[in-house]
Amino acid sequence: xxNCETEVYSTVATAIRSQFSGVFVAGEAVAAPSSFPAVxxxxxxxxxxxRSLDSSGQENHAQVMYSCNVYSNKxxxxxxxxxxxxxxxxxxxxxxxxxxxxxxxMEVPNANASxxxxxxxxxxxxxxxxxxxxx
Numbered sequence: 001x002x003n004c005e006t007e008v009y010s011t012v013a014t015a016i017r018s019q020f021s022g023v024f025v026a027g028e029a030v031a032a033p034s035s036f037p038a039v040x041x042x043x044x045x046x047x048x049x050x051r052s053l054d055s056s057g058q059e060n061h062a063q064v065m066y067s068c069n070v071y072s073n074k075x076x077x078x079x080x081x082x083x084x085x086x087x088x089x090x091x092x093x094x095x096x097x098x099x100x101x102x103x104x105x106m107e108v109p110n111a112n113a114s115x116x117x118x119x120x121x122x123x124x125x126x127x128x129x130x131x132x133x134x135x
Contacts, residue, residue: 002062078116097132
């Protein structure tokens, strides 16, 4: 299995933390963030990219998908804060070669309406030397 999760998470988390002081960032799903603003970046899928398989049986590329959740509980401007954080994430993911395949506001399950949440998904095909190709 081609594993790029640590590299992707580290790149994005570093960029977010450098621009948003005190932001909570996690590489796994979190039911209730301990502080706000909060970001989760999770690898949702990592599957063999069949078009590049050869007779050696080696996996040459993998198709990966990441989901990013951004949360804010500001009394005013929570939507703007989520969008500003998502813009940083977008720039980093695009810079690595990923393609955003969706972005939308979402309700926070079992939470009060004071928390705003945006979700974005990114997809790419990654080689064994961790080069990302938009597909």
